[in-house]
Amino acid sequence: MKLxxxxxxxxxxxxxxxxxxxxxxxxxxxxxxxNGAYKVSDGMLNQFGSKRVIDTPISxxxxxxxxxxxxxxxxxxIVEFMTFNFSLxxxxxxxxxxxxxxxxxGNQFFVxxxxxxxxxxxxxxxxxxxxxxxxxxxxxxxxxxxIPSNSYDAKGLLKSSIxxxxxxxxxxxxxxxxxxxxxxKYEYLIDIGKAIIKKxxxxxxxxxxxKIMKFALKLVVQLEKIGVDIELIDIRTIRxxxxxxxxxxxxxxxxxxxxxxxxxxxxxxSEISYQVQKKNxxxxxxxxxxxxxxxxxxxxxxxxxxxxxxNTKKTIELIRRLFHL
Numbered sequence: 001m002k003l004x005x006x007x008x009x010x011x012x013x014x015x016x017x018x019x020x021x022x023x024x025x026x027x028x029x030x031x032x033x034x035n036g037a038y039k040v041s042d043g044m045l046n047q048f049g050s051k052r053v054i055d056t057p058i059s060x061x062x063x064x065x066x067x068x069x070x071x072x073x074x075x076x077x078i079v080e081f082m083t084f085n086f087s088l089x090x091x092x093x094x095x096x097x098x099x100x101x102x103x104x105x106g107n108q109f110f111v112x113x114x115x116x117x118x119x120x121x122x123x124x125x126x127x128x129x130x131x132x133x134x135x136x137x138x139x140x141x142x143x144x145x146x147i148p149s150n151s152y153d154a155k156g157l158l159k160s161s162i163x164x165x166x167x168x169x170x171x172x173x174x175x176x177x178x179x180x181x182x183x184x185k186y187e188y189l190i191d192i193g194k195a196i197i198k199k200x201x202x203x204x205x206x207x208x209x210x211k212i213m214k215f216a217l218k219l220v221v222q223l224e225k226i227g228v229d230i231e232l233i234d235i236r237t238i239r240x241x242x243x244x245x246x247x248x249x250x251x252x253x254x255x256x257x258x259x260x261x262x263x264x265x266x267x268x269x270s271e272i273s274y275q276v277q278k279k280n281x282x283x284x285x286x287x288x289x290x291x292x293x294x295x296x297x298x299x300x301x302x303x304x305x306x307x308x309x310x311n312t313k314k315t316i317e318l319i320r321r322l323f324h325l
Contacts, residue, residue, distance in 0.1 A: 002185050007040045007177040009151035010116075013158035014041070014078060016187065018048055021076060024162060025052040027063055028080030028117075037082045038118065038177050064090035064115070068098050068167075071113040076162065081117035084171060085129050091136075098167040099142030114161050114168045119147070120211065120261050121298055121309065122174035130298035132262035134210075137169045138239040139266075144192060145169045145238035149213035151181035153236055156190030164192065173211035195242035197249065201231035204319065205249040207272060208259045209235045212310060216259060219315055226316075226325055238268055243275050250276055254285045255322065259310050264292040286322060291315055 004012070018024045025048075026041060032055040035042040045053045056063040060081065067077035081087045087094065098111050121130040138145045144166055148154040154172065161168040198213070199220055208216045213234050220230045231249050235242060250256045256276055258269035269290035276288060294308045319325075 001182045003180050004151050004155075004183050005177070006151045006154055006172070006179045006181070007038055009155040009181075009183060010040050010158060010172065011042065011044070013155045013162070015044065015047065017159055017162045018044075018052065022052075023074060024076045024078065025054065025070075026078045026080065027054040027056055027067055029056055029058060029082050031055060031080050036080070038174065040177070041080070060086050060090040061093060064093040065097070067113055068093055068101070068111055071098075071111045071167075072101060072109045076112045078114045078116060078162065081115065083129060083174075084117055084119040084133055085131055087115065087117070087133070094137070094143070094167070094169075095140050099140050102166070103142060110165045111167045112165045114158070114170050116158070116170035117172065118174040118177075119171040120173055120175075121305065124300050124302055124305070126300045127297035134169070134171055134238050135262055135266055135268050135271075138241075138268065143167055143169055143239065145171070146192060146236065147171045147210040147238060148236060149210055149234050150176075151179065152183045153190060153196075153234075155183060156188050157192065157236065159187075160189045160192050163189075168192075171210070175211050176214070179214075190236075193237050193240035193242055195233050195235040195237070195245040197231065197245070198234050199230065199232040201229040201253065203229040203253055203323070204255045204257060205231045205233060205246065205253045206257050206259065207233045207235060207246055207269075209238065209268075210261065212259055212261050215310065215312070219312060222312065222316065223319060226320070228319055228323060228325075241268075241271070243272070243279075246272060247276055247280050250280055251283045254283055256284070256288045257315075257319070258288070258290040259315065260290065260292050261309065262292060263295055264290070265295065267292055289318060289322070291318065
């Protein structure tokens with residue numbers, strides 16, 4: 001085992017795959033000479049050269065389209081967005097080209113491309129740089145959406161994503177780039193579309209993903225102190241969604257709570273709630289609950305940020321009401 005930062009786990013996944021396949025290249029703003037905005041690609045330019053680690057102008061629409069065209073012609077691009085907020089400039093290429101080419105061509109063209117970069121809030125960055133778009137992209141057939149919550153998952157899922165023949169939205173968290181975790185020294189892959197039960201319990205199924213899992217893991221410990229035994233699920237992949245894992249768990253605990261960073265309307269938690277009540281209604285002993293960020297643009301003020309995001313106070317208050325504690 002070795003202790004690895006989240007950003008280095010991402011880098012190792014790219015480096016290992018690029019060594020195996022000369023068709024893989026990395027493209028994006030500041031990925032080469034600056035070593036990446038978050039130092040994820042540190043040293044990769046020296047290792048692979050300027051034909052495989054490519055700096056771009058500030059032109060997301062342009063270099064996204066370039067990557068999609070390259071993928072259609074046999075290459076396997078990794079397109080880095082400095083933040084997924086900037087992917088909105090390129091969303092026409094992602095939604096109307098990358099996701100649909102395989103279907104529209106009758107399987108004559110594949111688009112093996114990974115769009116990756118940080119997502120969600122990361123402190124005092126203001127409304128335009130603090131948004132979550134996983135539910136937007138997951139709504140589109142033809143795309144797969146992956147959000148790891150730790151270094152181990154990040155490496156294994158990114159390697160699988162790079163090898164996949166479909167376009168992948170691979171979302172990281174700026175808040176996690178400096179996190180350390182022990183991961184194996186040997187090569188490993190993690191299947192896309194498989195959730196993981198991080199802790200088994202009997203009283204309540206708690207579901208989350210991405211950086212909210214850090215909050216959820218601490219929350220589980222606090223809830224144990226008031227006598228609530230949580231089963232915690234990290235779904236890891238938003239599309240395809242491992243709903244069977246959630247249904248199996250909620251049949252056992254008979255209660256379900258989903259915690260998610262994005263806005264409440266049309267969220268991933270809304271979809272999970274619908275699918276579970278449709279397939280598991282007779283097993284539930286209480287309504288399904290979800291906690292999202294408040295339905296407002298994300299604030300700049302640090303004191304307001306704590307009020308907007310899911311937090312320990314509102315979660316524990318909800319669970320106390322649920323169990324009449």
